Amino acid sequence: MPPQVSVIVRSMARASLAQSLSAIARQAHPSVEVVLVAACGSAHPVPDAHCGPFPVRYVASELPLSRPQAANAGLEAARGDFVIFLDDDDAIDPDHLSGLVAAASEAGPAQIVHCLARAVFRDGTAKLVGRPVALMQLYERSYLHLSTALVPRSLVDAGCRFDPGFAILEDWDYFLALAQRAQFHFVPRQTFVWNADVGDSGAGGGTNQDDARFVHHRDLVYAKWRDRLEALIDRVQPFLQEAAGAAQRGAFSDAEAACLKVLTFSQNDPWALNLLAMIQRATGRMQEARRTQELAVDVRPGDADLVYNLALLCRDLGDRGAASRHAAHAVELAPQVAKYRLLASQMGPPDHGQTP
Numbered sequence: 001m002p003p004q005v006s007v008i009v010r011s012m013a014r015a016s017l018a019q020s021l022s023a024i025a026r027q028a029h030p031s032v033e034v035v036l037v038a039a040c041g042s043a044h045p046v047p048d049a050h051c052g053p054f055p056v057r058y059v060a061s062e063l064p065l066s067r068p069q070a071a072n073a074g075l076e077a078a079r080g081d082f083v084i085f086l087d088d089d090d091a092i093d094p095d096h097l098s099g100l101v102a103a104a105s106e107a108g109p110a111q112i113v114h115c116l117a118r119a120v121f122r123d124g125t126a127k128l129v130g131r132p133v134a135l136m137q138l139y140e141r142s143y144l145h146l147s148t149a150l151v152p153r154s155l156v157d158a159g160c161r162f163d164p165g166f167a168i169l170e171d172w173d174y175f176l177a178l179a180q181r182a183q184f185h186f187v188p189r190q191t192f193v194w195n196a197d198v199g200d201s202g203a204g205g206g207t208n209q210d211d212a213r214f215v216h217h218r219d220l221v222y223a224k225w226r227d228r229l230e231a232l233i234d235r236v237q238p239f240l241q242e243a244a245g246a247a248q249r250g251a252f253s254d255a256e257a258a259c260l261k262v263l264t265f266s267q268n269d270p271w272a273l274n275l276l277a278m279i280q281r282a283t284g285r286m287q288e289a290r291r292t293q294e295l296a297v298d299v300r301p302g303d304a305d306l307v308y309n310l311a312l313l314c315r316d317l318g319d320r321g322a323a324s325r326h327a328a329h330a331v332e333l334a335p336q337v338a339k340y341r342l343l344a345s346q347m348g349p350p351d352h353g354q355t356p
Contacts, residue, residue, distance in 0.1 A: 003104075004031040005097050005150070006057075006080030009088055010070040012040045016198075017088040024086065025052025029097040033057055035078050039070035068162035068170040075161060081153050085146045089198045092147065096191035100150040103187045110185030111152050112178055117145040119196040129194065133184035134268035134299035136236075139229040141218075142172035144184075147192050155181055163224075169217040176225055183267050236266050243275050247282070255279050270300040274309060286317050297326075304333035308340055315347065325350040 007024050011017055024034055032054040038044035041064040047056050059077045075083060082101065086092060103113045116130040131143050151160075160177050162170045243258035256279050262272040273296035280289035293310045300306055311326035324347035330340040 002029065002031045003081035003101060004033060004079070005029060005101065006033050006035050006074075006078035006083045007097070008035045008037065008071065008074030008078060008083060008085045010037050010039045010065075010067065010074065010085070011044060011088045013038075013044045014088050016195075020086055020088050020091055021047075021051050023091040023093075025054065026094045027054075027092070027097045028094050029101055031080075032097065033078070033080055035059060035074045037061070037065065037070045037074045037077075039065045039067075041065070066164060066167060068164045068166055071162040071170065071174070072164070075156050078153075078156070082150050083153065083156060084150050087147070089195050090147060091193040091195075093191040093193070096189075097150075099187070099189050099191055103185065103189075104150055104152070107185035109183060111155065111182035112149055112184045113187060114144050114149040114184055115187050115189040115191060117148050117192050117194040118190050119194045121197050128190065129196075130186075131301070132186040132268055132295065132299050133179075134270055135179055135232065135266050136229075136269055136271075137299055138176060138179055139225055139232070142169075142175055144171075144175055145192065145194055146171040146174075147194070149175070149184075151178065152182075166217060166220065168213065169221055173221055173224065176221070176228075179267075180228070232266060236262050236269060236272070240271060240275065243272075243279075247275070247279055252279050252283050268295060268299045270296045270303065270306060273299075274306055277309065277313070281313060281316070286313065289313055290317060302333060304330045304337065304340060307333060308337075308343065311343055311347070315343070320347060321351050323347045 009020065021034070024032065034051045034054055034056045036047050036056055037059040038061045042062050044060070047058055049056055057077055059073050061073070065073060071085065082104070084097070084100070100113050100115065107113055114130065116128050118126060119129045120126045129143065129145060130148060133144065155178055158181055160174070160181065162174050166173050239258045239262045243255040246252070246255035246258065256276060259272045259276040259279065262269050266272065273292050277289045277293040277296065280292060290310070290313045293306070293313050296306050297310050307326050308330040311323045311330060314326060315323035324344070327340065327344040327347050328350040331344045334340060
């Protein structure tokens, strides 16, 4: 029997709800239930009993529900082996659920599978949102969309819920709660369509962007999780110092072991990855070092030092085009740093037909 997926829809009874439900009805995955939560309260019309071939579990409410209240009502009602969310103004491709379920079966110790979001805006522009999760970076800001993450029922049963204290950014807080119990597994699929500037949360983009509201709730997230972040930093730093010292002494095996230890509890830690790549480079494993450094850049794309180190690796591997692009990107991130400008000038102008 294929695992059942509960798709939780927090509905404000928008006109777009029909399109979102139609997208669920077209899912290739054969075992789905729709959990439709009447977030707008008693004014919500009673839905049909089925969404295409799939049953609908309707969660009525006499009163309007906040975003976290509606999410928790959906989690309580869901009966599937996995849960995932879809708001009533977004959509998913027919292979969204099947692709995530297939990835979950291959994820090993990682338990939460997530993918990219195709963010589209009313002015016709679009961009991809999402990247592999680094626990350190997740405390800084979330780049996951709730509808890209397939969460196993076991984490719901373990008590992972949305904090009703967050009017927005409740999904970020939820991901941090999940991260205390599980790891994340990224697959570069683009099967979720996010209408980023539709709605009024202020946490989307374009016309749905309220910077003051975002900053207020961001600071609430920071305050809630500050102790956990500081504890993680305190745990990581001794191992990184040990690794750096061992590498300087030429004890590369010991240095690598210390980096790998960090990565067991601080998922995709970018500084551990950066140091590990340097060790792999020093021991002649150049292609392995490049892959490690690429992951470090993926999880912390705005760090010019990480991008510069990737450019050096690509140069040493003879990939002048990639080295040029990454060096130019490092300059874009930190134009005041002389060594970035020097490398960029040595590599020549990048091929702008490709991205760093």
